[in-house]
Amino acid sequence: MPEGETLSFGLQIQPHSRMVSIVRRFVEESFGKLVGDPQAVFRVSLAVHELLENAAKYAVGDKTGLTVHFESNGSAAKIKLTNQTTPEHIARLQASIEEIQSSKEPFALYQTLMRRTFGVPDESGLGLARIRAEGELDLSLEIDGTMVTITASCMRSKELSHE
């Protein structure tokens, strides 16, 4: 992350669908007052929302860890979400993030996934691709047994605040 003041917080929360919008609003309102770039704040809050919903749907256990780091000028951000999940969901996550990481056209992939998944009930399949395409954040995945950490980040100073 570039030099400059870093704003951050960490939360340990229950992965419940009713918590998701509450946390997103907290991110929007708190960083909205501290960071002078509303577009950058939106992109981070979008990632927080989609990652938390992923946890609400697929986490095992009652603990999900969320950390958000934000450069105060809106130039860089990192969102990390850690939770336990099933081997089946880990396999889906790996495949999904590999597909996103290997795509040179995130928006085109997002469109492809919209067409591919709209007939598939009970699974959006779009959240991570949306973070990459609409949020313009890079995604990575760490796996430790049944514990997974998804990181959405933007390290390049121009990218996050770019319209």
Add this chain to the structure above:
Amino acid sequence: MNSWAQAMTETDFAASASSSERRILVSLTGTADLTVKSQLDRFLREVHAQAQRCLAEVVTVDVRQLEFMNSSCLKCFVWWISTVQEQAGEAKYRIVFITSPSVYWQRRSLNALACLADDIITIQA
């Protein structure tokens, strides 16, 4: 032609629709997230069914007061748009989104939807 109206209200989300002649007006407010996905899905299916019954020319969707929409709810719109796109002749109608430039998710997400079917979707700020 008979008028028609539909409405649903959840804790943090509300949707309403009404039709007159061959036009339908839909209004969505609040937050469309995982907690209302199935309700939104049913609501859009009812809107589409009414559009087919009244041979709608246009369905206007006012999202100016819609604070956020998650990817699961976006997928409900993907279903709707794809279904309209498959229609032929008078069964096919246009969808116009009325948006607010100050609600940041709208431009990016609705542009993504519009790219699926730019022949039937219009976005108005």
